Amino acid sequence: YSKSDMRNLNRNSVQDQQLQDALNGVVIDGETLYANPFGTNDPRVIDYFTISNPNNDSYEVLIADVSASGVLYELPAGPLGIALGMEYREDTLESIGTILNETGQIVGGSEGTDTFGDRDVFSAYAELSIPILSTVEAQVAARYEDYSDFGDTTKPKVALKYRPTEWLLLRASYSEAFRAPDLPYLFS
Numbered sequence: 001y002s003k004s005d006m007r008n009l010n011r012n013s014v015q016d017q018q019l020q021d022a023l024n025g026v027v028i029d030g031e032t033l034y035a036n037p038f039g040t041n042d043p044r045v046i047d048y049f050t051i052s053n054p055n056n057d058s059y060e061v062l063i064a065d066v067s068a069s070g071v072l073y074e075l076p077a078g079p080l081g082i083a084l085g086m087e088y089r090e091d092t093l094e095s096i097g098t099i100l101n102e103t104g105q106i107v108g109g110s111e112g113t114d115t116f117g118d119r120d121v122f123s124a125y126a127e128l129s130i131p132i133l134s135t136v137e138a139q140v141a142a143r144y145e146d147y148s149d150f151g152d153t154t155k156p157k158v159a160l161k162y163r164p165t166e167w168l169l170l171r172a173s174y175s176e177a178f179r180a181p182d183l184p185y186l187f188s
Helices: 016-024 043-049 183-187
Strands: 002-008 026-028 031-033 055-075 078-096 115-133 136-147 151-165 168-175
Touching (some): 031 043
Antiparallel strands (some): 151 168
């Protein structure tokens, strides 16, 4: 289990409407002051259009897995190896901004609505290591994944290992992979 919380204060963020007002002139302490985009500004004007804009993010992961591996039996060229495993994972994401983020009132970024998302993933895999000759070994594997929000997939792997001498090892493999979109991509 893992949980990560982050609070980003975003100090001195520029609020769009306040900056527009300051460019047009605002009355501060009985004096009309203007924001100067080309030079120095009165600190009171800067204080007028800058704010702290906190954003809170949380990412939580729960993972449970079980695996086993060993030798099934001995073949003439060596041991026939097997590996089996299963995994269950829960991901939860929360990204909470302010109404200023939601309405696009922050100059230069941080625009967007709050993000909430979660997913459960079940995975299972099996792998065989098959000795063909004392110098040649094959590997056959498959992985199944079922995503609560994206569907399921099964991906294969086939590999060959050849050791013509003690100091030289040649490998070849074919495999397919799948990567589901991450939670911020799906839910923002």
